[in-house]
């Protein structure tokens with residue numbers, strides 16, 4: 001129990017195939033020791049069945065979609081693949097040879113280009129392109145292969161790892177527990193088992209799936225399903241105290257889709273009136289892709305704004321110092337490619353800091369933003385602010401701790417930047433009006449200023 005309380009618990013949620021397990025694999029690469037020989041052997045089995053599933057699906061669709069094979073000599077390969085029983089199959093060299101032959105046939109390539117009409121795993125092309133290599137008896141999957149392999153999650157998994165805390169948040173390290181769950185409809189009833197005590201939910205969205213329907217009913221739009229799930233978990237009372245970070249994942253596939261001419265507006269008509277804001281423009285990036293990804297982000301952010309508690313935290317010059325530690329729930333968004341370790345590393349630096357910040361808030365450290373929009377902490381000594389309250393201003397050098405405290409106590413700005421050395425304090429006496437009525441009480445504030453520079 002003690003251990004459980006110590007660790008920061010992160011829960012991965014999202015629809016099936018959104019990339020949750022891929023994030024777990026990345027955490028293993030980044031924070032644990034990668035994959036053991038035994039795990040690699042296990043993944044080899046998954047990769048083989050990914051190839052099997054890919055080629056069987058594509059070959060079956062030849063007839064469904066009325067697309068003929070272009071090369072007559074591939075008929076024997078087609079017959080062979082259609083006769084496979086995936087439940088009881090031994091992988092032979094013949095299988096790999098036929099698969100490679102079929103995959104190169106322009107007929108199969110035509111079917112592949114129509115994949116929005118049927119259900120195909122995302123990694124089909126990745127592995128079909130390397131059938132020959134996977135078919136070798138001594139094939140050992142690379143890290144990239146493992147990241148692309150697909151196996152549906154059917155139980156709840158947990159990994160543990162440690163993350164170093166940046167100096168500005170106190171240094172040391174923190175223990176993280178990350179939970180993975182299955183995202184398909186039948187799996188979601190298990191989610192509630194892990195909702196308790198979760199500090200942060202990472203909600204994975206397959207942003208590229210705007211033109212696909214879900215496997216479960218072959219009818220509901222995949223992106224819409226994801227939006228619906230997000231709405232229900234965001235409003236779940238069991239997750240009221242959890243921070244949310246949305247990963248708009250599969251950006252690589254989304255970009256490829258949009259730049260090859262697919263339009264989200266064919267599935268979400270409100271796209272036509274959506275305009276890309278200047279702040280979201282990125283130099284040398286395809287404008288339609290940027291517009292699409294921001295439109296998707298807007299769909300999720302709109303839900304997260306549906307319920308914002310009326311506590312304003314932004315400290316404006318001359319504005320009130322807010323004493324409540326109860327704040328709006330925060331939801332952040334990242335564009336990710338879960339199969340790209342470098343991308344995940346960068347995104348997670350932000351995520352860890354976010355979580356550490358939330359964690360500090362939970363133990364009674366309100367986090368403020370100053371008027372330069374830089375986040376720093378003012379640490380209260382407790383909720384009993386009818387009497388003496390001590391606040392401690394922490395934050396990087398130059399964020400404005402001294403200016404803020406000076407301005408707050410003196411009511412005027414001090415223009416020059418004087419780096420604080422050691423610890424200093426300013427005082428202010430106020431009359432505090434009790435929320436519940438009764439006589440106002442005198443409050444004595446002590447605002448302790450600290451030096452943000454490292455030395």
Ligand SMILES: Nc1nc2c(ncn2[C@@H]2O[C@H](COP(=O)(O)OP(=O)(O)OP(=O)(O)O)[C@@H](O)[C@H]2O)c(=O)[nH]1
Pocket residue numbers: 014015016017018019020021022023121122123147148149150151152153154181182183184204249250251252253336337338339340
């Ligand atoms: N190209 C690409 N593929 C991705 C990305 N993220 C995940 N995938 C692939 O998508 C497939 C599904 O990913 P998983 O991580 O298994 O999805 P999941 O959310 O765990 O799915 P369930 O376990 O069914 O809930 C795998 O083949 C991944 O390699 C991405 O950003 N880009």
Ligand SMILES: [Mg+2]
Pocket residue numbers: 020021022151152153180181182183
């Ligand atoms: Mg999974």
